Amino acid sequence: MIEIKLVVNDKPYTLEVEPSERLIDALRNRLGLLGTKEGCGEGECGACTVIMDGKTVNSCLVLAAQANGSVITSIEGVGNRRSPHPVQKAFVEVGAVQCGFCTPGMVLSAKNLLDKNSKPSNEEIGIAMSGNLCRCTGYDKILRAVKIAAEEGKE
Template identity: 60%
Template sequence: MALIALDLTVNGKQTQVQVEEDKNLLYLIREVLGLKGAKEGCGEGDCGACTVILDGKAVNSCLVLAVQAQGKELVTIEGLGRPDNPHPLQRAFVEEGAIQCGYCTPGMILSAKALLDYNPSPTGSEIRTAMSGNLCRCTGYQKIIRAVQKASNSMAEGKEVL
């Protein structure tokens, strides 16, 4: 399969890559860029484990062709926070116990980030709707909803800066 050259922004950094034209965005992220936060679960758009943000929207990277990222801005979980200064969502997920095995967590946090970027003060119902494409087998979801609300509140109070 022919290699295609792509220019895109990855976590704020202008990046050039080459990828086979039939590969999906998840392959580009994990195998070409070496960013292992996005996970493959179902591979069919059902679980949300592969969620990343592309031009401001949360997308299932298993359903997007890598070549569709040409010229776009990609944010993966590696682009949020640092170990010594986590993103408010990352901190809230830890504080609320919204992480157990962690397999769903990068996708959950990126879906939540896309929501809060668009709607900084969502209701519980709006959070549930925005996160409905992200499945979690461990936490029962309530802690995840609370974590998103907590991050939203702390950012609104100006305690946290993105």
């Protein structure tokens, strides 16, 4: 076991992890943050997306030990029922959620885009969301929700 220190959703943690343990396993099993979903487990679908040091990564392809010293945002750190993040609000309003399994990853990719670029073009939105697969919606409503969240942020 090795000791790592990391900040998750603004809280500092010191964890003992296995060298082969993935970040997604540490988040779900050690910290009980079940919002991060494992879809394909091979970096294809983006369901396990978290923000690590200001960049989106697939937490199924990052070892927990690699995240030593990092600042992580998972879906639990983005908003809640009472005060949803503008992206979450827009997803609900537009109906961009069907089964919901891809949604945490989608929201984190969108949030990270808007944190860096408050006025993204449609093309920039498309690129930012290209690492997240959804097998229900056909993407139209998801992309529209991100656009709406961006416009609300501008006001």
